[in-house]
Amino acid sequence: MIEYLPRSKQHTELYLTQFGVEECIPSHFFGPAIRSHFLLHYILGGEGIFEVDGKRYRLQKGQGFLIYPDVITYYQADSVNPWSYCWFGFEGTLAELLLKQAGLTRESPILTYDKDDKIYNYLKLMAETNGNGNHKARETRMTGLLYLLLSVLAEYGPVTPTEQRESRAEIYVEKVKEFVETNFAQKITIEDIARIVGLNRSYLCSLFKQQMNTSIQEYLIRMRIHKACEMMQNVELSIGDISRSVGYNDPLLFSKMFKRVKGTSPKHYRTENVE
Structure with missing residues (x-):
């Protein structure tokens, strides 16, 4: 399942560009390539690798990875235990700041959240907003769900170096x-x-x-x-x-x-x- 969304004219600070979920076949890969927006993957099961800026990360269920705009990345499902994941593409003037609050930067692109199913549930709620007949209302609701998702990551994410330096x-x-x-x-x-x-x-x-x-x-x-x-x-x-x-x-x-x-x-x- 995947859905692509038009550029928002009313939520320039933060808005979804796409979201979806996929169960990958063994060794399925994407890249090396770049994206034009932020793309956050969250692993629902299985495992695989993510490569960016000369680093390789082996990831599994409960982890995820952030793709920065205009940065070359490569990711591949495991050949024996391929991953399934959901993803959220988004843009906006506040996007990078909100990601930093969650401890996600280009230098630290890996997230860990294994407390519950909230992240996947937010994706399901986004999908359920389709068909309500009111595009503006749906866009606002999906933006609200994206804020909630990022707030969960910020609440349970690592303390950033900036926060550590502050007295x-x-x-x-x-x-x-x-x-x-x-x-x-x-x-x-x-x-x-x-x-x-x-x-x-x-x-x-x-x-x-x-x-x-x-x-x-x-x-x-x-x-x-x-x-x-x-x-x-x-x-x-x-x-x-x-x-x-x-x-x-x-x-x-x-x-x-x-x-x-x-x-x-x-x-x-x-x-x-x-x-």
């Missing part, structure tokens, strides 16, 4: 920055942030100060003012609209914080910087 302090600080950037418009407090990150408030503030050379409160204020400056490009928004949109229900407090950061009032800033 725990850097990880916590990054969580604070991500939370602030996502929730700057809400009435968030340092206690809220500490609870989400999972650290004592005083300890988290100390870590953040050491890493960023500024306090969490000051980082939040500057993030809000930065976003406010971006919003000022939209002339349909009043200063009050912008104030509320960045977490300040009191326009006077907003003006005070804005002037402290930018050295001028919001109104004067807009006059000088927005055409």
Whole structure:
């Protein structure tokens, strides 16, 4: 079974190009050749070999291999115990990043997942979406299933070298920055942030100060003012609209914080910087 899919126009970050399953005959092979997209094979049974960049891997049930776009690869089923596998072809601006989160790169193209049948079940669910009569709905559902598949691989995949190099302090600080950037418009407090990150408030503030050379409160204020400056490009928004949109229900407090950061009032800033 194999299905080829058209290029997605609504899911440019990640989308399927094909998927399928095959029970190979003994010594069945493909390549050496290149592919134009990412292609992830997952072995359902049997064994075989995969060759890329001068390396040979012998693989079996519960393992898989990633083919990078425009990279020459070769793979062959075993002559005695040929493998069967399912595969997923995909592209998108987030594809490589999501694969890296799962520990899959050109240098580390082998995956191991032998916990359950989730990967194969995702393929079956993709196939079952056919025939619902709504192409856009099917495309979105299949993209969602692809995200779920990659999330499983990320959850149980190896720790990447990048993650190993990061100190725990850097990880916590990054969580604070991500939370602030996502929730700057809400009435968030340092206690809220500490609870989400999972650290004592005083300890988290100390870590953040050491890493960023500024306090969490000051980082939040500057993030809000930065976003406010971006919003000022939209002339349909009043200063009050912008104030509320960045977490300040009191326009006077907003003006005070804005002037402290930018050295001028919001109104004067807009006059000088927005055409």
